[in-house]
Amino acid sequence: MSKTRQAGAGMRYTLGQFASHAFLLALAFIFMFPFYVMLVTSFRAPQELFTPEFNWLPQVFTGAHYYIESLTATPVLTFMKNGVIISLGILLVQLLTAIPCAYALAKFEFRGRKLLFAIVIFALTVPIQVPALPLFLGLNAIGALDTYFAAMMPFFLSVFAIFLFRQSFKSYPDEIIHAARLDGMSEWAILWTIVVPGSVPAIAAFSVFSLTSHWNDLYWPMIVIRSNELMTPPLGLAYFADSESGENYGALMATATILTAPLMLAFLFAQRQFIRGITMTGVK
Amino acid sequence: MSAKVELENIEKSYGATQTLRSASLTIEAGEFMTLVGPSGCGKSTLLRIMAGLQPQSAGEIRIDGTSVDHLRPRERDIAMVFQSYALYPHMSVEQNIGTPLRVRRLPTAVRLPVLGRLVPGQRTARREIQEAVREVADQVEIGHLLPRKPAALSGGQRQRVALARAIIRNPKVFLMDEPLSNLDARLRVTMRGEITSLHRRLGATFIYVTHDQTEAMTMSDRVAVMMDGEIVQCASPQELYTNPQDLRVARFIGSPEINVVSTEETARWTGQPLPDGIAHIAFRPEAIDFTPKSAGIGVDARLLRHELLGHDVLVFLQTDQGTEVTGRIPAAQWSGLAVADGQIAFTLRPEALLAFDPSGKRAPLPFSPDGMMPADRMLSHAS
Numbered sequence: 001m002s003k004t005r006q007a008g009a010g011m012r013y014t015l016g017q018f019a020s021h022a023f024l025l026a027l028a029f030i031f032m033f034p035f036y037v038m039l040v041t042s043f044r045a046p047q048e049l050f051t052p053e054f055n056w057l058p059q060v061f062t063g064a065h066y067y068i069e070s071l072t073a074t075p076v077l078t079f080m081k082n083g084v085i086i087s088l089g090i091l092l093v094q095l096l097t098a099i100p101c102a103y104a105l106a107k108f109e110f111r112g113r114k115l116l117f118a119i120v121i122f123a124l125t126v127p128i129q130v131p132a133l134p135l136f137l138g139l140n141a142i143g144a145l146d147t148y149f150a151a152m153m154p155f156f157l158s159v160f161a162i163f164l165f166r167q168s169f170k171s172y173p174d175e176i177i178h179a180a181r182l183d184g185m186s187e188w189a190i191l192w193t194i195v196v197p198g199s200v201p202a203i204a205a206f207s208v209f210s211l212t213s214h215w216n217d218l219y220w221p222m223i224v225i226r227s228n229e230l231m232t233p234p235l236g237l238a239y240f241a242d243s244e245s246g247e248n249y250g251a252l253m254a255t256a257t258i259l260t261a262p263l264m265l266a267f268l269f270a271q272r273q274f275i276r277g278i279t280m281t282g283v284k
Numbered sequence: 285m286s287a288k289v290e291l292e293n294i295e296k297s298y299g300a301t302q303t304l305r306s307a308s309l310t311i312e313a314g315e316f317m318t319l320v321g322p323s324g325c326g327k328s329t330l331l332r333i334m335a336g337l338q339p340q341s342a343g344e345i346r347i348d349g350t351s352v353d354h355l356r357p358r359e360r361d362i363a364m365v366f367q368s369y370a371l372y373p374h375m376s377v378e379q380n381i382g383t384p385l386r387v388r389r390l391p392t393a394v395r396l397p398v399l400g401r402l403v404p405g406q407r408t409a410r411r412e413i414q415e416a417v418r419e420v421a422d423q424v425e426i427g428h429l430l431p432r433k434p435a436a437l438s439g440g441q442r443q444r445v446a447l448a449r450a451i452i453r454n455p456k457v458f459l460m461d462e463p464l465s466n467l468d469a470r471l472r473v474t475m476r477g478e479i480t481s482l483h484r485r486l487g488a489t490f491i492y493v494t495h496d497q498t499e500a501m502t503m504s505d506r507v508a509v510m511m512d513g514e515i516v517q518c519a520s521p522q523e524l525y526t527n528p529q530d531l532r533v534a535r536f537i538g539s540p541e542i543n544v545v546s547t548e549e550t551a552r553w554t555g556q557p558l559p560d561g562i563a564h565i566a567f568r569p570e571a572i573d574f575t576p577k578s579a580g581i582g583v584d585a586r587l588l589r590h591e592l593l594g595h596d597v598l599v600f601l602q603t604d605q606g607t608e609v610t611g612r613i614p615a616a617q618w619s620g621l622a623v624a625d626g627q628i629a630f631t632l633r634p635e636a637l638l639a640f641d642p643s644g645k646r647a648p649l650p651f652s653p654d655g656m657m658p659a660d661r662m663l664s665h666a667s
Binding site for chain 2: 176198
């Protein structure tokens with residue numbers, strides 16, 4: 001019923017809508033094209049790469065050849081394991097610290113609350129490059145360089161998460177928190193079993209943001225990670241591209257595909273959950 | 285299971301603004317006490333202070349004679365029902381109602397989200413809670429809704445869940461913060477009856493906050509009228525209506541509003557100046573009597589309009605001095621009424637008049653109650 005109505009509305013697209021869709025399609029093409037080249041290069045023979053004409057499909061299909069080469073010749077799975085450990089570790093500590101901070105800033109009255117929140121906002125403007133050197137020296141001093149801890153530590157406290165969760169918690173009805181207090185819950189129980197489930201969309205959105213940025217981060221791992229067995233996916237890829245298979249574009253692209261696949265797939269699957277999470281909170 | 289609640293000189297200020305100034309009130313065990321007043325008068329703040337959700341700036345709260353000021357909300361043995369229902373949105377009705385018992389009866393480890401299920405020796409406690417939830421849900425007729433989420437319930441059903449969550453703990457004191465104001469008019473009448481019968485059945489102390497005078501008048505044993513952060517008068521509903529101690533109370537209670545006329549005008553009606561110390565004379569719409577030649581103070585007025593309410597008729601009049609007054613008479617009497625040229629005369633019985641001093645406080649009536657004489661022979665007594 002509603003489908004036919006939607007189709008009916010589709011017949012009446014205006015010129016403006018056509019223009020905006022054409023624009024969006026063009027943008028989508030620009031963003032998708034590098035991924036397409038990555039994918040198609042991982043399946044074609046090396047001699048096809050430097051021919052003057054561009055073919056959309058490989059002339060010689062190499063199949064899983066470069067993938068097998070990539071998995072056997074380089075420690076791709078180790079890179080991925082490191083990526084999972086580091087990005088999940090960061091996310092876990094970020095949530096454990098930011099959620100209580102944000103709750104206190106959102107719902108408690110105390111002296112200095114405004115100042116603390118102002119500091120949070122201010123800290124949002126400081127990029128990682130600014131404290132990089134002191135952090136490096138500090139980690140070196142405690143002998144923690146080239147460890148998982150060194151790769152994770154600077155990101156444990158996320159002011160962005162505090163800011164985001166504070167906004168989300170602030171809109172949580174006070175009366176429900178009051179009811180929970182009268183029902184006898186402790187403040188920790190109220191936070192984790194009442195308020196947090198009401199902020200799942202904000203937490204999920206932040207989790208995606210945090211996981212992607214730390215899975216893809218090259219800057220900080222490059223500074224603190226030296227050993228091959230601790231390398232994160234982008235660092236491993238960069239190392240692999242430089243040293244061992246600088247000429248082997250097929251294997252390089254296969255490795256890149258393998259390393260970006262988890263995030264891409266997670267996004268494709270999580271997308272529906274997200275939309276549901278966001279629409280569910282609309283119901284009070 | 286009920287408790288006496290005493291409030292002594294409770295004050296509350298936010299910075300420079302004082303929302304409560306010296307509110308004192310004693311609520312007897314098992315009483316249904318309503319705090320009523322216009323919005324912003326501090327009644328909800330007072331309720332939150334009783335619950336321990338906000339600290340007072342000064343004053344003491346005693347429950348059964350012992351001070352509870354240092355106790356946290358959970359330790360005060362008080363349950364509260366909120367205007368917005370305040371149900372936990374992600375829990376089912378059953379979990380919502382069971383929460384107070386789960387928190388009190390199950391140890392912390394058992395209440396942990398997933399791991400809690402693995403802790404041994406909790407089956408009996410869980411079953412008891414489940415039975416209690418079912419029993420209470422049946423009491424408020426929501427037994428069939430237990431698996432649902434609050435979002436899938438109507439306003440009335442949500443309010444019943446909130447009531448059930450309050451009842452299940454069997455507290456000595458119930459606090460209700462405008463629990464009916466989000467419901468539609470018809471449902472409100474039903475729930476009014478249900479809350480009063482709940483009060484009778486439980487025998488607990490009920491403290492009910494509302495801005496709706498009908499709720500206050502129909503449900504309560506006593507009503508405390510709050511204005512500007514003070515309790516102006518606390519009395520039975522009937523007493524508040526017939527014997528208000530403050531002009532603001534007189535105006536707030538009763539619909540249509542009480543008629544207020546100046547002393548100058550009253551003096552012209554009676555032909556006698558009124559003594560100093562009296563600034564306003566007020567009388568209820570029922571005090572206006574259109575029966576010809578009845579004893580009392582005679583007043584000439586012009587008929588502005590009338591409203592038929594079925595059983596009663598509201599008559600809107602303007603006196604010769606320009607003051608508008610409202611009368612309420614039975615419909616049968618209205619149809620037999622003679623209105624010539626829009627002019628109509630009415631009489632007021634002197635004992636139905638209320639006198640107030642310039643600050644709005646009740647003053648003794650300057651008319652002799654036994655002098656039921658025509659207006660021109662009224663005697664005035666200086667007081």
